[in-house]
Amino acid sequence: MRIAILPALALLALAACGSSDDTAPVDEMADGPVDAQETMTDEDCNYVESVFGADVVAVEDGQVELTGPDRASFYMQADKFETTPASGEKYTIKGQLIVEGTGTPEIYTVMDQAN
Numbered sequence: 001m002r003i004a005i006l007p008a009l010a011l012l013a014l015a016a017c018g019s020s021d022d023t024a025p026v027d028e029m030a031d032g033p034v035d036a037q038e039t040m041t042d043e044d045c046n047y048v049e050s051v052f053g054a055d056v057v058a059v060e061d062g063q064v065e066l067t068g069p070d071r072a073s074f075y076m077q078a079d080k081f082e083t084t085p086a087s088g089e090k091y092t093i094k095g096q097l098i099v100e101g102t103g104t105p106e107i108y109t110v111m112d113q114a115n
Contacts, residue, residue, distance in 0.1 A: 045098055045102070046101060048097050052093060053069065059087065082113075
């Protein structure tokens, strides 16, 4: 029984915020053109931060579907925008992707409406 507990404790320690993993973080949001990118720390979790252009695909039931540089869809709440966006509009979005810890996996913030 003690043998089974040790691996479980090791996995728990690796999953916690602030674990000491020496491997470089991978930014999965940087597949397409990225205007700015940096690593930030929020409490004990680390995020890779990217600023990129996104297109509104659809707005339904308070949810906005957007596509980023790699054309993959992601969603934001409509109330995160200054006004309700319309399909086809372009926005500059700040994306934060967690690379270490157990916080919110993805955070998106509207920077401004692109021209």
